Amino acid sequence: MFDIRKTPLDLDELVTAVSDPEAGAIATFIGTTRNHNDGRIVSTLEYEAYPEMAIAEMRKIGDIARERWSLKKIAIAHRIGLVPIGEASVIIAASSAHRVAAFEACHFAIDRLKEVVPIWKKEHFDGGEVWIGSQKGAAFPAGQDGPSR
Amino acid sequence: MFDIRKTPLDLDELVTAVSDPEAGAIATFIGTTRNHNDGRIVSTLEYEAYPEMAIAEMRKIGDIARERWSLKKIAIAHRIGLVPIGEASVIIAASSAHRVAAFEACHFAIDRLKEVVPIWKKEHFDGGEVWIGSQKGAAFPAGQDGPSR
């Protein structure tokens, strides 16, 4: 299950998606919006995606994870639009027979998602708003062929 | 929250227990009973605990995790008695501002739990039953002062 949605994410849905009679271990990761960042009090968080490509990149993350670890299943869901403070913006779940694979795959998936999946976060705070990432001269997502510069 | 109970474990309850306005990351681990082990088809799993000491050892795991990582909160719950195949026997949740701490603390907690928390598993299978651990000449839980031998 790889999903981008405008509605609240449901942890149980992802856990159910990766449940498997042969999986003894499920690791999950929940990323939650916070009310402060870099010293700013954030009033609202907004996510935008390039949905078709974001889903395709999530699928690739799943494929890589299954190649590297002995996984049963992996699921990734990201919320877009306005995400109220304290609610989940991303949930990842991975299942495996043995616990190390589930942990490592889940950790890899969130790291990789932040690097390559075309989703952007805008913070609204008192006195302004900013697209996170664009304000620093960030480069081509790591792990991809870089553009010629 | 550190708990031993005879009733089904509830993932949302543990996630809620570690939720914190300053925690951007929650990692969880769910350990589920499986229907086979070591080539045997397991019909029933049964857990027994020394409850007061098990809770005390879980608390120590939480204390160590909080010392080693910059955690917000950690919760551990273990089910005892008969646990139907496919249901969770243990759930761990850890929250932190940054994701590495939550993952590492959660992973540490399940590793450590298996080493030191006085809980035992009995497998019932076609043709017999066995207390897991006792059939191999296993030693004093790792990481503790060993008995003089």
Place this chain on the structure above:
Amino acid sequence: MKVQVLFFASLRELAGTHASQIVVEDGATVADLWGVLCARHPAVEPMSTSVSFAVNQEYTDRDHPLADGDEVALIPPVSGGCCAEADTDAC
């Protein structure tokens, strides 16, 4: 030939549009297209060093040659997910 250009996030706001049909010469590369876009939307030019490109939903190099009908996405530094490694990072 014609390509469909998609603008996202900060680039969408700088360009003032989400999508645009652009005519480029046969044999034009992604870099050539970016030059056309900078001429048409000068506000995007400061993103030259940070923008990435996807053609038909795959990340590509700037020297990638375009084909008629390609969907070219302009991808500012991504920032999905949450919860930073370090205190200075996002969330």
Place this chain on the structure above:
Amino acid sequence: MKVQVLFFASLRELAGTHASQIVVEDGATVADLWGVLCARHPAVEPMSTSVSFAVNQEYTDRDHPLADGDEVALIPPVSGGCCAEADTDAC
């Protein structure tokens, strides 16, 4: 002096009891108590090398001296949790 001994899991089944009041000599250690228990419940003797001990809910060495009223738990190798590291491990 008297101590309260608790048996768990395989040791409980081997001893045929969950708890027992045992009288030991003043100055007796955990190892001395184990000797008394092996004499009373010979079935537990094969666990001599794998059993661990907790006095008042803290893991202790075998040379730990007992005090009157102590709660001594006999702890077979623990196997809580789930999901092994390796295929040969439990769950």
